[in-house]
Amino acid sequence: MQLFFHPELDNNTDQFNFPTDESRHISKVLRKNSGDIVQITNGKGIWFEAEILFPDHKKCSAKIISRTQVPPKPYQLHMVVAPTKLNDRFEWFLEKATEIGVHQITPIICDHSERKVIKMDRMEKVIQSAMKQSLQSYLPQLNPAISFKEYMALPKSGELFIAHCEVDNRKELSHSAAAKQNTTILIGPEGDFSSDEIKAALNNGFQAVALGNTRLRTETAAIVACTAIALVNL
Known part of the structure; x- marks a missing residue:
């Protein structure tokens, strides 16, 4: 299914008319014809079925023939993650987190951040x-980058x-998170959070957690955290 x-x-x-990039994909790549049925989401939880009227590569037109409201998940996951030095690693995190299930992402600039x-x-x-690609009906919200202090x-x-x-009295995230709860997880840069940032987070109600016994790259740690929350909510 596409x-x-x-x-x-x-x-x-x-x-309605599809945007130019989607119109080109429908007509030039998939070679859809008038009368063909396609599936669409608006990223807000509604799944549409539409019939192609005119498969133009610049302005493909279609009409809605059915719509379904997809219920949201019983929890919200907000990942607050420091951007990695290499863009492709952060993009990999964004891709995989979306596939696993994340609702909101905020890039955060920390004391040790190399990319700002x-x-x-x-x-x-x-x-x-x-x-x-993962056939989801909700588009995760990407917030503007913000400093740790902000x-x-x-x-x-x-x-x-x-x-x-x-090293402190951290508990494993998988043992600390509860099902059906709105959850925010902070993941630091390659050089980790500074001691002052950790203290500030703890003073603002954050619980310190571990993600296993090995040291993980930023993007790997973020995916492990997303997976832990998804598994808790199975």
């Missing part, structure tokens, strides 16, 4: 592609965890 993305569709949509410039447009495309000043709710490498 899933398409159109953020402007809603329950009132009857006929974020290409938001490219990251949005990676997330959209992963959502379609993030700590924001209001927070639900279960709060910080994964770091300092």
Whole structure:
């Protein structure tokens, strides 16, 4: 099954045109014809079935023939992750986290961060592609990059965890997280969070957790954390 993305569709949509990139894919790559049926999501939980009216490579038109509201998951996962030095590693995290199941992602700039410039447009495309590939109806929210200090000043709710490498009384995330809870997890840069950042997080209600017995790269740690929360909620 091929899933398409159109953020402007809603329950009132009857006929519409696909964006240029989706139109090109439908007509040039998949070679869809008039009368063919395609599946679409608006990224907000509605799954549409539509009939192709005119498969133009610049402005493919279609009409909605059915729509289904997909219920949201009983929990929300917010990953707050320091961007990696290499862009492709962070993009790999975005792709896999979307496939596993994440609801919100915030790139966070820390004391030890080596990368502080974020290409938001490219990251949005990676997330959209992963959502379609994994046949999901909800597009994860990608927030603008923010400094650790600025993030700590924001209001927070639900279960709060910080994964770091300092030796202390950390518990395993898989033993600390509860099912059907909104959860936020902080993952630091390659050089880990600074001692001051760890103290600030603990003072703001975060629980220190471990992600196993080995030292993980930032993107690997973030995926392990996403997986742990997904397994808790099976």
